[in-house]
Amino acid sequence: MASNCNKGFADSYMLLKPEEASYFDLCAALIRGNLSKRNFVDSHAEDAFKDNLGHRWLVVLSVLAHKLLQLSSKPLALFGSFLEFSLNIVPLNGGFFRLLVNFFKGELVKPDPKSENYLSFIGSLDVRINLDDVVLCEDYKYYPALSMMASKASYNNAAFLKTTVEDIWKMEFVGFYDCWNEYQEKATTQLLIALDKQEGRHTYVVAFRGTEPFDADAWSTDIDISWYGIPGVGRIHGGFMKALGLQKSVGWPKELGERDPNLPPLAYYLIRDIIKKGLSENENAKFIVAGHSLGGALAILFGTILCLHQETFLLERLEGIYTFGQPRVGDSTFAIYMNQKLQEHSVRYCRFVYCNDLVPRLPYDDKEMMFKHFGTCLFFNRRYQLQVLQEQYNKNYFSLWCIIPMTWNAILEIIRSFIIAYQIGPYYREGWLLFGFRIIGLIIPGIPAHGPQDYMNSTLLGTIQKHFKEE
Numbered sequence: 001m002a003s004n005c006n007k008g009f010a011d012s013y014m015l016l017k018p019e020e021a022s023y024f025d026l027c028a029a030l031i032r033g034n035l036s037k038r039n040f041v042d043s044h045a046e047d048a049f050k051d052n053l054g055h056r057w058l059v060v061l062s063v064l065a066h067k068l069l070q071l072s073s074k075p076l077a078l079f080g081s082f083l084e085f086s087l088n089i090v091p092l093n094g095g096f097f098r099l100l101v102n103f104f105k106g107e108l109v110k111p112d113p114k115s116e117n118y119l120s121f122i123g124s125l126d127v128r129i130n131l132d133d134v135v136l137c138e139d140y141k142y143y144p145a146l147s148m149m150a151s152k153a154s155y156n157n158a159a160f161l162k163t164t165v166e167d168i169w170k171m172e173f174v175g176f177y178d179c180w181n182e183y184q185e186k187a188t189t190q191l192l193i194a195l196d197k198q199e200g201r202h203t204y205v206v207a208f209r210g211t212e213p214f215d216a217d218a219w220s221t222d223i224d225i226s227w228y229g230i231p232g233v234g235r236i237h238g239g240f241m242k243a244l245g246l247q248k249s250v251g252w253p254k255e256l257g258e259r260d261p262n263l264p265p266l267a268y269y270l271i272r273d274i275i276k277k278g279l280s281e282n283e284n285a286k287f288i289v290a291g292h293s294l295g296g297a298l299a300i301l302f303g304t305i306l307c308l309h310q311e312t313f314l315l316e317r318l319e320g321i322y323t324f325g326q327p328r329v330g331d332s333t334f335a336i337y338m339n340q341k342l343q344e345h346s347v348r349y350c351r352f353v354y355c356n357d358l359v360p361r362l363p364y365d366d367k368e369m370m371f372k373h374f375g376t377c378l379f380f381n382r383r384y385q386l387q388v389l390q391e392q393y394n395k396n397y398f399s400l401w402c403i404i405p406m407t408w409n410a411i412l413e414i415i416r417s418f419i420i421a422y423q424i425g426p427y428y429r430e431g432w433l434l435f436g437f438r439i440i441g442l443i444i445p446g447i448p449a450h451g452p453q454d455y456m457n458s459t460l461l462g463t464i465q466k467h468f469k470e471e
Contacts (some may be wrong), residue, residue, distance in 0.1 A: 003318065007251070008251070009226040009228075009230065009250070009251025009252055010229050010230055010231075010251065011230070012044055012045035012228075012229035013042070013045065013226070013228045013238075014042075014043045014045060014227050014239060015041070015043070015226040016040060016059065016063055016066075016226045017041070017042060017232070018040065018042045018062075018063045020040045021038075021039075021067070021090075025038060025039065025040060025098065026060050026064055029049070029056060029059070029060055029408070034456050035056060035187065040459065041059070041284060046067070048149055053258050056187070058225060058363070059225070062225045063076055063218075065223045066223060066224065068218050069220050069223075070180065070216060072216065073216035073217070076214050076215075076216050077214055080121065080213065080215075081113075082212025082387075083121060083214075083248060084120060084124070085111055085113075087119065087121065087124045088111035088124075089111050089432065090108075090112075092111055092117065093108065093316075098440060100283050105222050114157055114158075114159055114368050115160075116160050116162070116163040116405075118157060118159075118160060118229070119160070120156050120157070120335065121155075121212075122185075122210075122213070122215070122451075122452060123152070123155050123160075123394070124431075124433055125431075125433060125437060125451050125452060125453060126452045127431065128222065128427070129149075129153065129168050130169070130368050131146065131149055131170050131265070131460075138465065141464060142212040143288055143320060144352070144459040144464055145459040146288075146352065147207070147288060147290035147320075147322035147324075147455050148292070148322070148324055148459045150192060150205050150207035150292070150293055151197075151208070151290050151292040151296075152452040152456060153206065153207070154176075154190065154191065154208055154209040154291075154295065155212065157176075158176040159414075161176050163287060164294075165194045169194070169196075171195055171196045171198070172194065172197065172200060173193055174194055174204070174223060174274065176190070176192050176193075177190065177191055177264075178190055178264050179264055179265055179266060179270060180245075180264040180266055181221075181241040182192065182242070182246070182247055182248050182266075183246075184217055184220070184242070186217060187264040187297070188221070188243065189208070189244070189245075189272065190216040191206060191208045192207045192209075192211060193205065193206050193207075193275075194207075194249060195278070202284055202285040203285070203286055204269060204274075204278055204279075204285065204288070205288055205290070205296065205445070206287060206288070206289045206302075207289075207290045207297075208267075208296075209291075209295050210293030210294045210295035210296070210325075210399065212348065213463055216231070218294060221242065221243045222294055224238055224239030224393070225238070226238075227331075227344065228239030228246075230252075232246045232331070232337070233304070233333070234330050234331050234333030234334030234336075234337055235334060235408050236301065236304070236329060236330045236334055237328075237363070240297045240298060240301055240329055241301065243267070243298060244266075244267050244268050244301050245266030245269060246264070246268045252308060254309045267298070271287060271289075272311070272314065273333075275287050275314060276313065276314060279313070279314070279317050281350075285317065286318070286319045286461055287314075287318060287319065288320050288321070288322065288370060289302055289316060289320075289321045289322075290316070290321070290322045290323065290324075291323055291324070291326070292323075292325055292326070292452060293324075293326070293359055294326075294448065296323030296326025296351070297323075297326055297327050298322055299322070300321055300323055300338070300351075301324065301329060302341070303315075303338070303349070304334075304338060306318070307337075307341040307345075315341075315345040315347060316345060318345070318347045319347075319348065320348035321342075321348070321349045321350070322352070323349075323351050323352065324378040324452075324455040325352070325353070325354065325357050325360055325450050326351055326359075326364055327359050327360060327362050328362065348377055349380065350464075351377045352380070352458060353377055353379045353380070354380050354449055354454045354455055355380065355382055355454070356409060356410075356451040357446055357450045358446025358447060358449070358450060359446075359450050361446075366420075371463065373440035378462075378464060380454075380462055382409055382412060384458050385462070386462055386464065387400075394464065406445040406446075407442065409445065410445040410448070413438055413441060414438050414439065414441070414442075414450075417438055418435075420432040424461070430453065434451070437451060
């Protein structure tokens with residue numbers, strides 16, 4: 001499919017086509033190399049491939065994972081629906097005992113996935129929907145905390161978000177949107193837009209939804225390590241670009257041409273037009289862009305395309321880009337370009353990394369690979385202390401030297417799950433689902449560390465305000 005697309009907007013590229021790869025092809029590529037000659041690879045760059053075993057493994061694993069995800073997409077979605085239904089039916093009926101009573105009386109209340117009180121799996125991990133009152137009085141914490149809260153909330157349905165934004169946050173609900181991915185030919189990108197008018201503010205909040213655990217299409221976006229090299233910008237993760245609204249025929253035109261009006265909107269162009277209209281109506285208005293996990297990658301790439309299109313009006317009103325557990329999105333040239341542009345327009349970019357979170361350490365980064373991090377990286381340890389400002393500790397996660405300290409840290413986090421409400425307050429109480437999720441950390445510490453609970457706590461309990469004052 002990718003080979004039929006116009007790639008004139010890029011000066012180099014390396015595109016993977018999993019649908020054209022047989023398992024024999026993958027084995028042959030792994031053993032013999034010569035990736036550029038394989039029919040499941042489309043490339044145009046002299047240095048597109050490092051002919052070493054490590055790089056071949058990454059390519060083969062990416063293609064293989066994509067194929068397996070597509071095979072298991074329906075069972076995965078069914079399991080996710082069943083799990084979320086189970087998580088919602090108990091509280092909806094007033095607890096497990098009341099659930100049994102209602103069942104035998106024929107009065108069982110069944111959850112509606114489109115209702116305002118239905119929580120997604122991610123939403124069930126951390127059920128908080130209101131900011132701690134403390135943060136409302138601390139200006140340097142407000143936008144990071146609001147960004148994380150909006151990023152976390154965006155995993156839920158439209159009815160839930162509308163009720164939360166209007167009744168709980170006391171903000172204006174602009175909309176929740178399903179956006180089109182031309183390469184997957186589905187509306188697989190979701191985002192929330194709200195308008196904060198509290199305390200004299202007039203700030204639009206844009207929050208991209210991250211990877212849903214049981215969504216094979218979202219996982220396919222994450223593991224697609226294809227890349228495009230944009231002149232003057234650098235090489236960028238192909239999967240994330242497609243999710244943001246990259247078009248097959250023309251790439252990233254500044255103005256959107258004719259397209260089928262029956263198709264859902266493209267994320268980048270939808271946000272740009274809504275925010276531009278809102279800001280033009282109020283000269284004091286500004287906006288922030290945020291996201292957790294995949295959503296964080298889309299958030300920073302949104303800023304990238306604004307820079308590419310020289311959208312000065314929007315960039316001057318962009319207060320900040322806040323990402324949480326964000327994977328790497330581009331190469332060192334891209335990092336230099338974005339650092340320069342964000343400084344030029346005084347845009348604050350803060351990339352929050354909690355402890356041993358696996359996702360911000362992917363895709364793999366070494367001297368031969370393309371993916372790098374950039375900007376201000378706020379690294380929080382288990383105590384929510386700002387430990388380092390650069391991504392140095394366990395850079396690529398897979399380190400034998402870190403197994404013991406990461407496992408020990410996972411044990412301490414399980415213990416903290418019991419006592420944090422007594423130490424800090426009931427607002428930080430953790431439920432049984434999150435406790436069970438933390439148990440996974442005894443096997444893979446980087447998985448529970450990616451959840452929303454600790455990122456939310458980092459913005460509330462961390463010392464980020466001191467760092468902001470120093471900027």
